[in-house]
Amino acid sequence: NAGVMQNPRHLVRRRGQEARLRCSPMKGHSHVYWYRQLPEEGLKFMVYLQKENIIDESGMPKERFSAEFPKEGPSILRIQQVVRGDSAAYFCASSQNLDTDTQYFGPGTRLTVL
Amino acid sequence: AQTVTQSQPEMSVQEAETVTLSCTYDTSESDYYLFWYKQPPSRQMILVIRQEAYKQQNATENRFSVNFQKAAKSFSLKISDSQLGDAAMYFCAYRSIIQGAQKLVFGQGTRLTINP
Numbered sequence: 036n037a038g039v040m041q042n043p044r045h046l047v048r049r050r051g052q053e054a055r056l057r058c059s060p061m062k063g064h065s066h067v068y069w070y071r072q073l074p075e076e077g078l079k080f081m082v083y084l085q086k087e088n089i090i091d092e093s094g095m096p097k098e099r100f101s102a103e104f105p106k107e108g109p110s111i112l113r114i115q116q117v118v119r120g121d122s123a124a125y126f127c128a129s130s131q132n133l134d135t136d137t138q139y140f141g142p143g144t145r146l147t148v149l
Numbered sequence: 150a151q152t153v154t155q156s157q158p159e160m161s162v163q164e165a166e167t168v169t170l171s172c173t174y175d176t177s178e179s180d181y182y183l184f185w186y187k188q189p190p191s192r193q194m195i196l197v198i199r200q201e202a203y204k205q206q207n208a209t210e211n212r213f214s215v216n217f218q219k220a221a222k223s224f225s226l227k228i229s230d231s232q233l234g235d236a237a238m239y240f241c242a243y244r245s246i247i248q249g250a251q252k253l254v255f256g257q258g259t260r261l262t263i264n265p
Contacts, residue, residue: 068252077240077255078194090249124192130251137184138244138253140194 037062039129039141040109047147054114054121056144060129067110068138069102072124081125084110117148151176151243155256162231163264169216170226170259172241182244183217183224184253189237197239200224228261236263 040059048054060067065086070078083091084104095102099117104110114121124143130136153174162168174183185197200208200217207215212232216225228235241256 066251070253070255077257078253080252080254083249083252091252094252126194128194128253136251137196137199138251139196140186142191142193145192 039064039127039139041125041127041141041144043144044142045145045147047149048117049149050118051116054117054146056112056114056125056127056146058110058112058127058129058141060110060127061131061139064129064131064139066130066136067104068128068130069110069112070126070128072126072143074123078126081112114146117146119148122146122148151178151181151245151254153241153243153254153256155239155241155259157259158257159260159262161262161264162228164231164233166231167227167229168231168261170228170239170241170261172224172226172256174222174224174241174243174254176222176243176245178245178247180246182246183215184242184244185213185215185224185226186240186242186255187235187237188240188258189234194240198226231263233263233265236261 067084069081072078080094082102099115101113126143127141128138130138181202183200187195198210212229238258240258242253
């Protein structure tokens with residue numbers, strides 16, 4: 036059973052470009068969470084999605100950031116007009132069931148903004 | 150809002166010895182989950198152990214065990230017979246059971262060094 040997949044593992048963007056981060060949850064998992072880890076800090080929650088629905092986006096910056104989890108395909112975290120402060124590791128986690136669920140993490144995408 | 154605090158930015162231990170990492174949290178909820186995750190240099194987040202707040206018995210996974218003190222809102226991790234592969238950042242995390250609020254709230258982390 037493949038784990039949570041994220042791609043790309045490393046992404047370099049220049050200021051003002053767009054970044055798209057992809058997350059494929061574990062097989063059978065329908066809940067996806069995105070977290071951001073700034074250097075030397077813990078992970079901070081960004082958004083929680085189920086298929087075709089955003090459940091909790093309380094951690095998402097109000098501008099430039101968006102997320103989706105379509106019926107088919109991976110979840111996408113999109114950052115428009117990136118700035119240097121967006122440089123971080125972005126982790127996706129998935130879980131199967133609301134009641135039992137441990138969140139299993141992907142390997143992360145390290146975004147560097149030049 | 151819930152908060153998680155890890156008061157030890159760094160800890161070190163001799164190989165084969167025992168070390169305890171501290172974690173405290175703040176919540177007004179009566180039922181919830183607590184976790185310890187390990188982040189080695191590869192940066193992959195690996196689940197170490199999980200505790201349900203309604204269970205009085207402390208969780209154990211091989212060399213890893215917790216001391217869960219619900220009234221004190223304390224959740225420490227004990228690593229016995231430390232091994233070089235245990236070297237990593239360790240994060241304590243809280244999760245609500247309320248539907249729609251299942252996000253993990255992480256502490257700042259403790260960097261554990263194992264001395265050979």
